[in-house]
Amino acid sequence: MSETFKAIVVNQKEKDFTREVKSIDKSFLKHGNVLVKVDYSSLNYKDALILKNGARLVKEFPHIPGIDFSGSVVESKNNDYKPGEEVILTGWRVGEIYYGGYSQYSKVNGDFLVKKPKDITTKQAMILGTAGFTALMCSFAVKAKEELLLGEKVNEVLVTGATGGVGSISVMVLAKLGFNVTAVTRKTEHNEYLKSIGAKNIINSSDFEKDPRPLDKGLWDCAVDTVGGKILANVLA
Known part of the structure; x- marks a missing residue:
């Protein structure tokens, strides 16, 4: 690797918040025991918040954001990883309290x-990214519930925040798994998009923002909620 490489570095001194692409070297990377050459990272909601103003998520500056990445190992003091191996990282508060993936090396x-x-590339891994990983976990949980019910079929699945990253991939995967997916969104201009990725029905989010009624009529067998608040309360009612 070269002596220096580029990274997005955010910094805050009193009320002055800055973000810039800087040239840094390995000595800047103070955490961890595996050095990875980053191929790809994705842009998540949390990343956008941090890039805007730190969002009180970053506790120490200067800082490198990016909550996920894929790439190949360059140096390792961990017995499980050897130079040249391709790896993926999502979560673990990387990009918040640890330096993240918006750097050529992490x-x-x-x-x-x-x-x-082996069946996916590092690029495909970050096309899915943290949102895709979360959506797959939710979708597999729905499928697992069906299998645990000893033959009782799960048919109707609700997905809130359906045009977001987790929501849209959940709609797509659940439809591919054979479920009837109802998408909840306030972005009615994206209704055709939601239908194209598998949504059978679409409901406006405003229908879920009323005060919930206890023991309301059950309409769905499972739900994937990405919104919370009153919407989640109405889903559970």
Whole structure:
């Protein structure tokens, strides 16, 4: 690797918040025991908040954001990873309290990494990213519920925040798994998009923002909620 490389660095001195692409070297990366050459990272809602003003998520400055990344190991003091192996990172508060993936190189705790499956590329891993990983976990949980019910079929599944990252991928995956998906969104201009990725029905979010009634009529077998608040309360009512 070269002596220096580029990273997005955010900094705050009193009330002055800055963000810039800077040239740094390995000594800047103070966390972890595995050095990774970053191929790709994705842009998540939390990243946008941090890039805007730190969002009180970053506790120490200067800081490198980016809550996920994929790439290949360059140096390792962790026995589970060797140079050249391709890896993925999502979560573990990387990009918040640890330096993240918006850098050409990232150094993290090896326990935070997973080895990239052979059937996907590092680019595809970050096309899915943290949102896709979360959506897959939700979708597999719905499928697991059906299997645990000993033959009782799960048919109707509700997805809130359906045009967001987690929501839209959940709609797509759940539809592919054979469920009838109802998408909840306030962005009616995206109704055709939601239908194109598998939504059978679409409900405006405003229908879920009333005060919930206890023991309301059950309409769905499962739900994936990405919004919370009154919308979640009405889903559960």
